[in-house]
Amino acid sequence: MKPITSFQDLTSYLKGQGCRKRVAVVCPYDKNTRDACLRALEDGFADLLLVGDPDTISEDARFKEFSDRVTVIAADSCDDAAAKAVALVKSGEANVLMKGLINTDNYLRAILNKQTGILMPGSVLTHITAAQMPEHGRLLFFSDAAVIPFPTLEQRKAMVGYMAGVCRKFGIAVPRIALVHCSEKISEKFPVTIDYIKIKEMAASGMFGDAVVDGPMDVKTAFESEAADIKGIDSPIGGLADALIFPDIEAGNAFYKTITHFCHAENAGMILGTPVPVVLPSRSDDADSKYYSMAAACLISG
Amino acid sequence: MKPITSFQDLTSYLKGQGCRKRVAVVCPYDKNTRDACLRALEDGFADLLLVGDPDTISEDARFKEFSDRVTVIAADSCDDAAAKAVALVKSGEANVLMKGLINTDNYLRAILNKQTGILMPGSVLTHITAAQMPEHGRLLFFSDAAVIPFPTLEQRKAMVGYMAGVCRKFGIAVPRIALVHCSEKISEKFPVTIDYIKIKEMAASGMFGDAVVDGPMDVKTAFESEAADIKGIDSPIGGLADALIFPDIEAGNAFYKTITHFCHAENAGMILGTPVPVVLPSRSDDADSKYYSMAAACLISG
Numbered sequence A, B: 001m002k003p004i005t006s007f008q009d010l011t012s013y014l015k016g017q018g019c020r021k022r023v024a025v026v027c028p029y030d031k032n033t034r035d036a037c038l039r040a041l042e043d044g045f046a047d048l049l050l051v052g053d054p055d056t057i058s059e060d061a062r063f064k065e066f067s068d069r070v071t072v073i074a075a076d077s078c079d080d081a082a083a084k085a086v087a088l089v090k091s092g093e094a095n096v097l098m099k100g101l102i103n104t105d106n107y108l109r110a111i112l113n114k115q116t117g118i119l120m121p122g123s124v125l126t127h128i129t130a131a132q133m134p135e136h137g138r139l140l141f142f143s144d145a146a147v148i149p150f151p152t153l154e155q156r157k158a159m160v161g162y163m164a165g166v167c168r169k170f171g172i173a174v175p176r177i178a179l180v181h182c183s184e185k186i187s188e189k190f191p192v193t194i195d196y197i198k199i200k201e202m203a204a205s206g207m208f209g210d211a212v213v214d215g216p217m218d219v220k221t222a223f224e225s226e227a228a229d230i231k232g233i234d235s236p237i238g239g240l241a242d243a244l245i246f247p248d249i250e251a252g253n254a255f256y257k258t259i260t261h262f263c264h265a266e267n268a269g270m271i272l273g274t275p276v277p278v279v280l281p282s283r284s285d286d287a288d289s290k291y292y293s294m295a296a297a298c299l300i301s302g
Helices: A007-017 A031-043 A054-058 A061-066 A078-090 A104-112 A153-169 A191-204 A219-223 A225-230 A249-262 A287-301 B007-017 B031-043 B061-066 B078-090 B104-112 B153-169 B191-204 B219-223 B225-230 B249-262 B287-301
Strands: A021-026 A046-052 A070-074 A096-099 A126-132 A140-143 A176-180 A212-217 A243-245 A266-272 B021-026 B046-052 B070-074 B096-099 B126-132 B140-143 B176-180 B212-217 B243-245 B266-272
Touching: A007 A031, A007 A266, A007 A287, A021 A031, A021 A078, A021 A287, A031 A046, A031 A061, A031 A287, A046 A054, A046 A061, A046 A078, A054 A061, A054 A070, A070 A078, A078 A096, A078 A104, A096 A104, A096 A287, A126 A153, A126 A249, A126 A287, A140 A153, A140 A249, A153 A176, A153 A191, A153 A243, A153 A266, A153 A287, A176 A191, A176 A219, A191 A212, A219 B249, A249 B219, A249 B249, A266 A287, B007 B031, B007 B287, B021 B031, B021 B078, B021 B287, B031 B046, B031 B061, B031 B287, B046 B061, B046 B078, B070 B078, B078 B096, B078 B104, B096 B104, B096 B287, B126 B153, B126 B249, B126 B287, B140 B153, B140 B249, B153 B176, B153 B191, B153 B243, B153 B287, B176 B191, B176 B219, B191 B212, B266 B287
Parallel strands: A021 A046, A021 A096, A046 A070, A140 A243, A176 A212, A176 A243, B021 B046, B021 B096, B046 B070, B140 B243, B176 B212, B176 B243
Antiparallel strands: A126 A140, A126 A266, B126 B140, B126 B266
16 A cells, blocks of 8 residues: 555545445534535545434535435434444444534543443543645654643553554554654653653564654654754654654644644544544634544544 | 844844844854854844854954954863853853853853852743744744743743743733643643643733733634634634743743744744843754844843
């Protein structure tokens, strides 16, 4: 498989696969979510399970064109819609779960519910973003800008594992994963740097499969071999990182919001650690971003 | 005073002031530092105290042209040069301290030395960066990407105070300072958000002078009123932040390195909390960045 280097590549690849995923969408009431759903239907890589108030859903007449590929599942409230969508994942009827116009806390509560939710025992929930920037010739993956505040070693290990898996799904046979920190120095003052030593040992032992995992290094060093040279860093990443693991949510989120505002990044995001990828768009995400997130989730869920 | 909105503005302003600052440069042995020094001499806003090995310094014949404005101060070693330059600050002979080709740790050791250094009792050392990006119509100030790992409330208070002062020196009469966090929610889970409440109370009491201080908010919300609207945030920052205070060094450094690599940012950086601004360039900074840092420090020191 050739690496997928853009969202256009991603949707072309999905179209070419001729295989449709079933996406359960909770409360598809807002225009951006609906536009994303319609594009996924048109591009033929998703069938939809629209969960919510049937009257509100049928306001959008465009869904009628795809009546053989769209199922409306009635729910009394947003909480009920979230619970029913999660049940569809649990029963294997849905391959992807996606959030529409429902409060994030309520959506997550349904996912995390101990009896009826889909959190797997011992698994770590983490958020991965794929970003496309006009001046960066390929997709850039990073974690975690949204879910885990201050990762433990166990959570970092899971983050790297998921990241390696996601990169491979995008056709990157040997993903280069940079462990980000403000410096390249190992120091007790920054416990994350000690965690990174252990993560590299795990990588060396083959825990993450065929992958180049290195750090600590800063964001610039991850993408510029010159910056590494000046600092005397000889890293197998070689300034060609495919993915960044951030030390904490503050750094991950600062990166995410900075590339979105200042670098015109388009983003696809999803949560991993559940039986199927969970799409959790921000309120301020546009229709493109919701569409790319859905596409990325369909790719990963396969 | 009209706000200074670019580094070109900054150097024009300094030229127009017709007032020269005395900059002590420790070990000006590398080309980038020397180029920066020469431009400052040519632009007429600095006289130089070059501290180090006289033979190495005189390798660069260009300094001879400015023999009336350049004083070479002999030192036996880099450590000796740092100590002598710090003494020049202490005696009031230097208005700015700048690092050339000397290890950062050794340079800082001379500054922080309890007997001979220039750390003032009770003061907080913090790093401020001014960034210029092609697509951002004005300078953007942020703190702290380099010095304080995980600020205490007392340190955050100092950071905001220095930031307000720096912005005013750049002609921003009422600086808008955004307190950055990954979310706009106040939560015990993130102690920084509790600190921010207290910082806002201090701002309201007039502690930082005439300034708009608000948060927590993410980097996008600080610059986009639309993002704030969608999130229902009604902030006096209004998407027009002049300055960002980051929650920790990981976030500050991620921002710094991201705008440098992905947004072609040019940066000027300095440490505040000492009697005069301290310029501490990265090894990988180019001559422009060293020159802008020197210019910014000359402005601030006045």
